Amino acid sequence: MMPPIPPVNRVFRLPRGPQNMATATAISRAEGDEFGKPCRQVPISSANAISLPLDNIEKRDAILDVIAGDDTTDKDACWGQTTKHAGSDGDERRATKDHREIVVSDDEEHTVDKNILEDSRHCDGSMYRGMDVWWKQVYRIVDRNETRLQAMALSDPMDCFIHDGICVQHKPRCMLQIFSLELAKIPVDGGFVELYGYIAVRDELDPLLNFIINISRDEPIIVEQGSLIDMVGPKRGIEMMDQALIEYDVRIKAGELEKDDLQLIDGASTIGPAVDWNCPLKFQIASDSGAVGLTLSYLHAAVEATVEVLILDARSSFNLSLGCLTSGLNNEIRLFEGAIAESCFLKRSVVAVLKDSLIVLKLKLGSLLSSSDQHCCSFKSKAHGHDIQEIKTDFALFSVKVTWSTLPEAMDLWQQ
Numbered sequence: 001m002m003p004p005i006p007p008v009n010r011v012f013r014l015p016r017g018p019q020n021m022a023t024a025t026a027i028s029r030a031e032g033d034e035f036g037k038p039c040r041q042v043p044i045s046s047a048n049a050i051s052l053p054l055d056n057i058e059k060r061d062a063i064l065d066v067i068a069g070d071d072t073t074d075k076d077a078c079w080g081q082t083t084k085h086a087g088s089d090g091d092e093r094r095a096t097k098d099h100r101e102i103v104v105s106d107d108e109e110h111t112v113d114k115n116i117l118e119d120s121r122h123c124d125g126s127m128y129r130g131m132d133v134w135w136k137q138v139y140r141i142v143d144r145n146e147t148r149l150q151a152m153a154l155s156d157p158m159d160c161f162i163h164d165g166i167c168v169q170h171k172p173r174c175m176l177q178i179f180s181l182e183l184a185k186i187p188v189d190g191g192f193v194e195l196y197g198y199i200a201v202r203d204e205l206d207p208l209l210n211f212i213i214n215i216s217r218d219e220p221i222i223v224e225q226g227s228l229i230d231m232v233g234p235k236r237g238i239e240m241m242d243q244a245l246i247e248y249d250v251r252i253k254a255g256e257l258e259k260d261d262l263q264l265i266d267g268a269s270t271i272g273p274a275v276d277w278n279c280p281l282k283f284q285i286a287s288d289s290g291a292v293g294l295t296l297s298y299l300h301a302a303v304e305a306t307v308e309v310l311i312l313d314a315r316s317s318f319n320l321s322l323g324c325l326t327s328g329l330n331n332e333i334r335l336f337e338g339a340i341a342e343s344c345f346l347k348r349s350v351v352a353v354l355k356d357s358l359i360v361l362k363l364k365l366g367s368l369l370s371s372s373d374q375h376c377c378s379f380k381s382k383a384h385g386h387d388i389q390e391i392k393t394d395f396a397l398f399s400v401k402v403t404w405s406t407l408p409e410a411m412d413l414w415q416q
Helices: 134-138 410-414
Strands: 084-085 092-094 171-186 192-202 210-215 221-224 243-255 264-269 283-286 291-312 316-324 333-340 349-354 358-367 372-382 385-391 397-405
Touching: 092 210, 134 291, 171 192, 171 333, 171 349, 243 372, 264 283, 264 358, 291 316, 291 333, 291 358, 291 372, 316 385, 333 349, 349 358, 372 385, 372 397
Parallel strands: none
Antiparallel strands: 084 092, 171 291, 192 210, 192 221, 192 243, 243 264, 283 291, 291 349, 291 397, 316 333, 316 358, 358 372, 385 397
């Protein structure tokens, strides 16, 4: 049985038609759309805002240090087929026979085989058996709690060391950015389906569940093959110093009882550093029943940007699409899409941004009686602090706040 899923806040979303997205059947460089209509830059506001404090983090055991190695010589071979585990016994950890890591090549595409770790199913309970397996220990699989580490952990640190106006105490880190999720394949013929379940990332900074989607069976989302799945996370930035684990249990609601539902994907997959950093890639979680495609990127030296959008003085109802571009990449992250009826606060979103790069927010507004209107604002990344811009439109006044933070060191967490 799928472990209980904590309730999530839901927002009203307008029905969407087919996205005409190509099914992600291989790993490749992902090309995004252009910016489109030229953006209108808006000035920085002098308004102040208060950042939320970091929640207390319980003292935890040291995470096993995992050092990835590669014994293959063929440039097209799988990363991580043989890696060493820095445990006391020095045992090697090897990819199972039905699992392959992400493969990237500069000159051709490579398909991904059945990329699900052996004995990682929730439906048959194998996920919770054989806990001597390295990845079950490192990522604390038996702990079903959500990550305790909050975003903005070091947005206002007290121990900075400033040199030439730059903090050299808290440095950018290797991070993972997920741009989009796509319902690539379903076990039914066409049409819309009711989808529920979760996809979460476990990293070595805090290996508890960092949800990307988290949908209850009582409130499934309606999607069709080839369309995007709205992301609710991550809750905080994802560390990618070595590798990370993606855990998932996603189903299609097919009847009154859970036993009648169709399993889409179930298990866990590890992902490791690819050949190219700072380059979007397509990765597919595939099973015999279906597949979910991910577009993601490893960002070599990045900081965490927490985006908060407040809608003030809403004059009338309107449709809003909020997208985000990061680090000079053209793959848009969809932060929100739906109808706005009154002044409100949109959900908080966390995005990884390369050092000395930009995050660009695109607001598309419209109604049944008017054509869409697009506004953009951009922010340059930095280690700490926050920036605020205001955008005045015919529909409402928007206040956009971006809070900057580097990821904390694991040792800092253990000492709390």
